[in-house]
Amino acid sequence: MSKVAFLFPGQGAQAVGMGKELYEQVPAARALFDRADEVLGFPLSKLCFEGPADALEATDVSQPAIYVASLAALEDLKASEPDLVASAAGAAGLSLGEYTALAFAGAIGFEDGLRVVRRRGEAMQAASVANPSGMTSVLGLDEAKVDELIARVASAGGGTIWKANLLCPGNIVVSGSKEALALVEPIAAELGAMKVVPLAVAGAFHTDLMRPADEQLAEVLASADLKAPRLPVYSNVTGAPHGDDPIGIRQALAIQVTRGVLWEASMRRMLADGFDTFYEIGPGRVLTGLLKRINRKTPCTSVPAR
Helix, strand or coil: CCCEEEEECCCCCCCCCCCHHHHHHCHHHHHHHHHHHHHHCCCHHHHHHHCCHHHHHCHHHHHHHHHHHHHHHHHHHHHHCHHHHHHCCEEEECCCHHHHHHHHCCCECHHHHHHHHHHHHHHHHHHHHHCCEEEEEEECCCHHHHHHHHHHHHHCCCCCEEEEEEEECCEEEEEEEHHHHCCHHHHHHHCCCCEEEECCCCCCCCCHHHCCHHHHHHHHHHCCCECCCCCCEECCCCCCECCCCHHHHHHHHHHHCCCCECHHHHHHHHHHCCCCEEEEECCCCHHHHHHHHHCCCCCEEEECCC
16 A cells, blocks of 8 residues: 655745636635735735736745645645545655645644744845845755865855755755855866756755844744644654654754755655655645656656646
8 A cells, every 4th residue: 555645845836826726616725815815914815826926936925825825735635535635644845845744734723834934934035135145056966076066165265155955866955145156156067067056046045044034933933833743744954754742843943944954865764664655735846856866766746736
């Protein structure tokens, strides 16, 4: 019998139009969007359905938007395949998606989760404004070569860059100041990188440049009602499942904004734990592609936020 896991996307998966069909066709999805508009006090649904793209891509909007759109896609799956949803035995989410995974696992309620991810986006946006910075995907280098890249950027006077996302073999995202990132492409090319791709994000997420967003996030998490998840949810910080202690979950989520995301480690741990069938729930197909790079034989089905 298959062991099923659900995966939830992170920031960057947003697209204008996401969730519009779900809103029109799935009553439970419509209820989520309507409630989100009420809780947030602005028309998140309109931004998801109609844009404009630059407004939807703002960190403090895209994070709650992806969270709601992903849970709306989950409601669509519940309506069409309730037994499949009930069979899911584990979950994980990339960065922001970890909150969606915890909501699916019953560790945090929809509204509490929405308020937290909205505040998370605001805090990360503010940190990005205070420290002009960004993220760049380095393709074709292993982790040792990326470590060498980081050392060479520092020795060239570019300052510090960090490994922000360890996504899959040959795909590692580095974060740092604009000046440091300007040195990445030529040095990466010398080290044999296939490609360097600057990411369309506001700042150096998952690095020390996100302080004090971690402290601000810890404050809002302290007021959120967290419970033990009803199924394993794999942590970006450790690559292993969260424990049952809500205090530990709060701490891991606060730390996450300044630590590298161990996505490849999470997926390998899930595979080792026996998960053999995956579903990517929400906008985009990034996680499906990453899983194929980690283990090409493992099936991953997209459940889109259409």
